[in-house]
Amino acid sequence: MTSLPDLPNIRPELLDIPTAAKLAPSPEPDHPPRILLLYGSLRERSFSRFLTYEAARILEHFGAEVKIFDPMELPMVGSVPEDHPKVAELRALCLWSEGQVWCSPERHGAITAVMKNQIDWIPLEQGAVRPSQGRTLAVMQVCGGSQSFNVVNTLRLLGRWMRMFTIPNQSSVPMAYKEFDDAGRMRPSAYYDRVVDVMEELFKFTLLMRGRTDYLTDRYSERNERAKKAIDRQIAQL
Secondary structure (H helix, E strand, C coil): CCCCCCCCCCCHHHHCCCCHHHHCCCCCCCCCCEEEEEECCCCCCCHHHHHHHHHHHHHHHHCCEEEECCCCCCCCCCCCCCCCHHHHHHHHHHHHCCEEEEEEECECCECCHHHHHHHHCCCCCECCECCCCCCEEEEEEECCCCCCCHHHHHHHHHHHHCCCEECCCCEEECCHHHCECCCCCECCCHHHHHHHHHHHHHHHHHHHHCCCHHHHCCCHHHHHHHHHHHHHHHHHHC
């Protein structure tokens, strides 16, 4: 067995890691888990919206409080100020949420512009708060033809970039036009069972994460940057 060499000159600030005691959860919140759902289509008969509604019903059955953002009339990112009502609504819902569900159709082998536009409007940081960091995330897609996983793979990449905790399970519904009735309800099938599995897993992970996200998203580099800024402000005041 090879042992590590002595490191007498290790920078002491690298040892500035939150103590393990901080892993203990905060007092249990007195509200149900808050889940925000986003979908990626504006069509009147939108299968991604139908699948999102089914996911919302399942989450409500488990005891979650759910809200669904309507992307209609959300401007393209950068085209309006950040205080636009639809942008403010989306960001407020992100701050409200403890977990999220992203569901998009597959368009040309990728997520839709409607889906990406919503994600692009969500900043990593908004003042002193983080609208996405530390939230749990479940990803789903609907396909017009055979089953693929292009969309859920892309959504996973985006979730990682937004510093969200994306659950292992996911849903991909092929030939979605066959899986929903005229009223937009999903027919019983193995695909529906998978949606239940995904929402159950999201609900459980959200419960496990409650009260722990501040500890898990606390980073040395960001603490170091804040400390340097504080020193700079003190020097500027001299």
